[in-house]
Amino acid sequence: xxxxxxxxxxxxxxxxxxxxxxxxxxxxxxxxxxxxxxxxxxxxxxxxxxxxxxxxxxxxxxxxxxxxxxxxxxxxxxxxx
Amino acid sequence: xxxxxxxxxxxxxxxxxxxxxxxxxxxxxxxxxxxxxxxxxxxxxxxxxxxxxxxxxxxxxxxxxxxxxxxxxxxxxxxxxxxxxxxxxxxxxxxxxxxxxxxxxxxxxxxxxxxxxxxxxxxxxxxxxxxxxxxxxxxxxxxxxxxxxxxxxxxxxxxxxxxxxxxxxxxxxxxxxxxxxxxxxxxxxxxxxxxxxxxxxxxxxxxxxxxxxxxxxxxxxxxxxxxxxxxxxxxxxxxxxxxxxxxxxxxxxxxxxxxxxxxxxxxxxxxxxxxxxxxxxxxxxxxxxxxxxxxxxxxxxxxxxxxxxxxxxxxxxxxxxxxxxxxxxxxxxxxxxxxxxxxxxxxxxxxxxxxxxxxxxxxxxxxxxxxxxxxxxxxxxxxxxxxxxxxxxxxxxxxxxxxxxxx
Numbered sequence: 001x002x003x004x005x006x007x008x009x010x011x012x013x014x015x016x017x018x019x020x021x022x023x024x025x026x027x028x029x030x031x032x033x034x035x036x037x038x039x040x041x042x043x044x045x046x047x048x049x050x051x052x053x054x055x056x057x058x059x060x061x062x063x064x065x066x067x068x069x070x071x072x073x074x075x076x077x078x079x080x081x
Numbered sequence: 082x083x084x085x086x087x088x089x090x091x092x093x094x095x096x097x098x099x100x101x102x103x104x105x106x107x108x109x110x111x112x113x114x115x116x117x118x119x120x121x122x123x124x125x126x127x128x129x130x131x132x133x134x135x136x137x138x139x140x141x142x143x144x145x146x147x148x149x150x151x152x153x154x155x156x157x158x159x160x161x162x163x164x165x166x167x168x169x170x171x172x173x174x175x176x177x178x179x180x181x182x183x184x185x186x187x188x189x190x191x192x193x194x195x196x197x198x199x200x201x202x203x204x205x206x207x208x209x210x211x212x213x214x215x216x217x218x219x220x221x222x223x224x225x226x227x228x229x230x231x232x233x234x235x236x237x238x239x240x241x242x243x244x245x246x247x248x249x250x251x252x253x254x255x256x257x258x259x260x261x262x263x264x265x266x267x268x269x270x271x272x273x274x275x276x277x278x279x280x281x282x283x284x285x286x287x288x289x290x291x292x293x294x295x296x297x298x299x300x301x302x303x304x305x306x307x308x309x310x311x312x313x314x315x316x317x318x319x320x321x322x323x324x325x326x327x328x329x330x331x332x333x334x335x336x337x338x339x340x341x342x343x344x345x346x347x348x349x350x351x352x353x354x355x356x357x358x359x360x361x362x363x364x365x366x367x368x369x370x371x372x373x374x375x376x377x378x379x380x381x382x383x384x385x386x387x388x389x390x391x392x393x394x395x396x397x398x399x400x401x402x403x404x405x406x407x408x409x410x411x412x413x414x415x416x417x418x419x420x421x422x423x424x425x426x427x428x429x430x431x432x433x434x435x436x437x438x439x440x441x442x443x444x445x446x447x448x449x450x451x452x453x454x455x456x457x458x459x460x461x462x463x464x465x466x467x468x469x470x471x472x473x474x475x476x477x478x479x480x481x482x483x484x485x486x487x488x
Binding site: 019020021022037041044045048052 | 138139140143200203204206207208211
């Protein structure tokens with residue numbers, strides 16, 4: 001599998017989060033999930049999407065540590081490569 | 082002993098195949114308009130006028146199954162109608178909620194089963210359970226309106242929301258709550274839903290909802306929700322609420338006979354009607370209207386006719402009887418709620434809406450079914466006009482409500 005860039009992951013994560021409710025324009029790397037009103041159930045769904053897309057398995061304890069969109073993108077990118 | 086606390090109706094809301102908004106239910110039904118249409122060869126009472134985007138944010142719509150969406154929209158309307166738009170006039174812990182459903186989040190169950198078969202159980206949505214649990218609508222309305230008294234769902238198939246309204250009135254009468262949001266919601270118009278009811282031969286093959294007509298051959302499934310705001314009478318008066326009616330009586334029995342067929346003597350169903358009348362302190366001579374369960378199945382309409390005669394005696398022949406389901410189809414767990422709404426509307430408009438599609442009389446069914454044309458309500462008895470609203474269910478659950486309108 002070819003390397004996945006951070007930009008590609010960022011784009012996919014924003015697309016997924018926007019489908020959960022917040023406007024895509026409001027989703028920045030420094031946005032916290034709390035301010036985007038993204039809760040633990042949404043994050044499980046995000047993890048399912050990420051696993052399908054990149055084969056990256058994010059467990060509950062991984063998700064708990066994540067506070068911002070940027071942190072999620074970094075973790076996914078790192079694991080995907 | 083002090084007089085019983087009374088549960089008055091101060092707000093109504095409905096999403097039905099006749100439109101989004103309670104007013105369409107009465108206005109269109111009374112004008113003889115049917116909400117039944119055919120989609121993909123399947124007749125149903127589809128809520129075509131409902132567009133989630135007009136009522137809910139992306140996040141709200143994504144987290145609510147269609148049945149819970151209907152409940153939320155109908156509850157918003159009822160709560161606004163009660164004048165609670167700026168918040169409940171009561172201590173939130175003194176406000177209860179009973180939101181019935183026959184089945185729950187069918188659409189979400191089906192979608193997640195498809196996902197599981199395709200991708201495995203790890204891909205089932207984490208929002209699955211919270212969306213398809215039968216209490217999802219109750220939870221959604223409680224959270225949206227900050228209702229912190231007791232709240233729950235009840236399930237008794239097609240009698241579900243009759244039970245919800247009866248229990249809500251009891252909560253107020255007993256003193257457990259000062260106000261209760263009560264209703265029911267259903268959304269089962271999927272291939273799985275149609276298939277399930279079709280194989281049990283419950284649905285009409287000719288695709289017409291024609292209650293009490295000799296041609297009746299099954300019901301037409303419908304979807305939607307109905308909600309009422311009930312308040313304790315003295316408190317409603319004190320806050321200057323507009324009182325539009327009252328849940329004056331509640332009676333409920335069980336057939337203990339068959340999973341789907343009604344008990345043929347009609348005695349348990351008749352007893353529910355008698356209990357409701359006794360609870361309201363009324364006699365059959367004081368009943369101005371019956372909103373029938375009237376499903377358009379061969380057995381229900383015959384058994385209900387027998388039950389009405391047993392419970393009401395000679396008055397059964399005087400009282401106009403009509404079926405909302407002739408205009409909306411059968412909303413299953415939401416039926417009792419939209420029919421309670423339609424009943425109080427009929428009483429207050431002093432208009433009896435008709436049983437539509439009534440063309441061929443059945444010699445065995447000889448009550449006044451108000452065929453095809455609305456007529457003026459003839460009010461009998463003293464005070465506010467009174468009506469009976471029946472709900473009978475698969476499983477043999479019988480509920481009868483006595484509803485009074487404005488005096």
